[in-house]
Amino acid sequence: MVEKKLLITKDYIEVPVMTESELMTLEIIQQEKNSQSKICEFQVPMGNEAGVFMPDYFARFSVKEYKGKTLLLKGCASERFFDMIRQVDCEFEQSDFDFSKEEQLRPKYHFTAAKGWINDPNGLVYSDGVYHLYFQYNPFDTRWENMSWGHATSCDLIHWTQHETVMYPDENGYMFSGSGFVNKNGCLGLPEDTLMFYYTAAGKCRPWTTKRLSTQRLAYSLDGGKTLIKTDKGVVPTISHENRDPKVFWHEKTKAYIMIMWVEGNEFAILRSENLEKWELSQKFELEDGFECPDMICLQDKDSMHWFITTADGYYYPGEFDGYSFKWNGKKHCLYMNKVPYAAQTYSNTDGRTILVPWIRVNFPGRKYTGAMGVPRELGLTKIDNEFRITLKPVKELQSEFEKHSFKIKDMTVFVDNGIVEVTADCDTMLGVYDV
Structure with a gap:
């Protein structure tokens, strides 16, 4: 079990996420002078000791109400995982919506x-x-x-x-x-x-x-x-x-x-x-x-x-x-x-x-x-x-966009949106997926 204490000075803590690795419990506990109280716990893919520790992304958790207080973070993860936990001031950053191929x-x-x-x-x-x-x-x-x-x-x-x-x-x-x-x-x-x-x-x-x-x-x-x-x-x-x-x-x-x-x-x-x-x-x-x-x-x-x-x-x-x-x-x-x-x-x-x-x-x-x-x-x-x-x-607000990105096959309308295909026929709606 690894523990890390944080004196909260910013609005969020940022937690590294290693997708597809084993889920482990991360406990977040508020420390008072003579007591402790659990705020929450999350199941987080924390990676392991083997190999290079490269998070796929960081997830942010709001700690605004705990500013000036000390939080204890606990979990059965590597020291590297806890070393990468840090405090930040905003929920989303430009890097969350970059212009990589994935975002396109x-x-x-x-x-x-x-x-x-x-x-x-x-x-x-x-x-x-x-x-x-x-x-x-x-x-x-x-x-x-x-x-x-x-x-x-x-x-x-x-x-x-x-x-x-x-x-x-x-x-x-x-x-x-x-x-x-x-x-x-x-x-x-x-x-x-x-x-x-x-x-x-x-x-x-x-x-x-x-x-x-x-x-x-x-x-x-x-x-x-x-x-x-x-x-x-x-x-x-x-x-x-x-x-x-x-x-x-x-x-x-x-x-x-x-x-x-x-x-x-x-x-x-x-x-x-x-x-x-x-x-x-x-x-x-x-x-x-x-x-x-x-x-x-x-x-x-x-x-x-x-x-x-x-x-x-x-x-x-x-x-x-x-x-x-x-x-x-x-x-x-x-x-x-x-x-x-x-x-x-x-x-x-x-x-x-x-x-x-x-x-x-x-x-x-x-x-x-x-x-x-x-x-x-x-x-x-x-x-x-x-x-x-x-x-x-489709709601009337979307109608012009829907028409711009769709085509007809017999009595069906096919709407294409980067990996998602929606097919409208008569009064029913079908949604399917294609591989981009």
């Missing part, structure tokens, strides 16, 4: 993180002219681990800027998927423009939290989404040990917040709350082949509203919703033609527009990042065989 091949319209692994889109909310995209993030490797919430923003759904990571794993577990909305009802004594985020704190992921079950918890932002503050208010206790992925929205007709989340197997739950403080279970139900990351979507035509539940694989289930329970009509459809898109979520607070973003399960061999987000799609309705179905089209 980076997708232009499908968001990718500067470095590390990304998966599910989280907390999609539009506020004050800004689209916020939070996402499952591992800054410390190009593989899944250390689930945190990364953050990016856009004003046009085309150009995205990555910002500081907003939530890291803590004593309650990893930061799994969740959703965002604006606190228009002024709940919990917070201002009406507060951004609210429900997420899953996933226990049992690592020895530090192995005795914890998964709970649904709340964080909020008072600075326009830049920083998220976790709170113990409004916690939803465990229904099943891995229940997760809360999607929360306001149901005007019954004057309540609705939470839909995955429970286990093909089972989902709907909960209600009038004030975000106390939640009551309203319904548990099953959906054929449905699994995790649910979203409940209401699309309106001239005469009526049409409700759908979507799940991670892109299946969607038409039905009726009265604010208390969802009545599925027994039919199942799919948004996609293959399994590349996953865990899609729709934006909140978009004034009648329903904008969807999926995670694209792609690898980029030899690069410092894994995974991408799909281009934003606007949902609509069409009628097929006397049944309303969901349509997907």
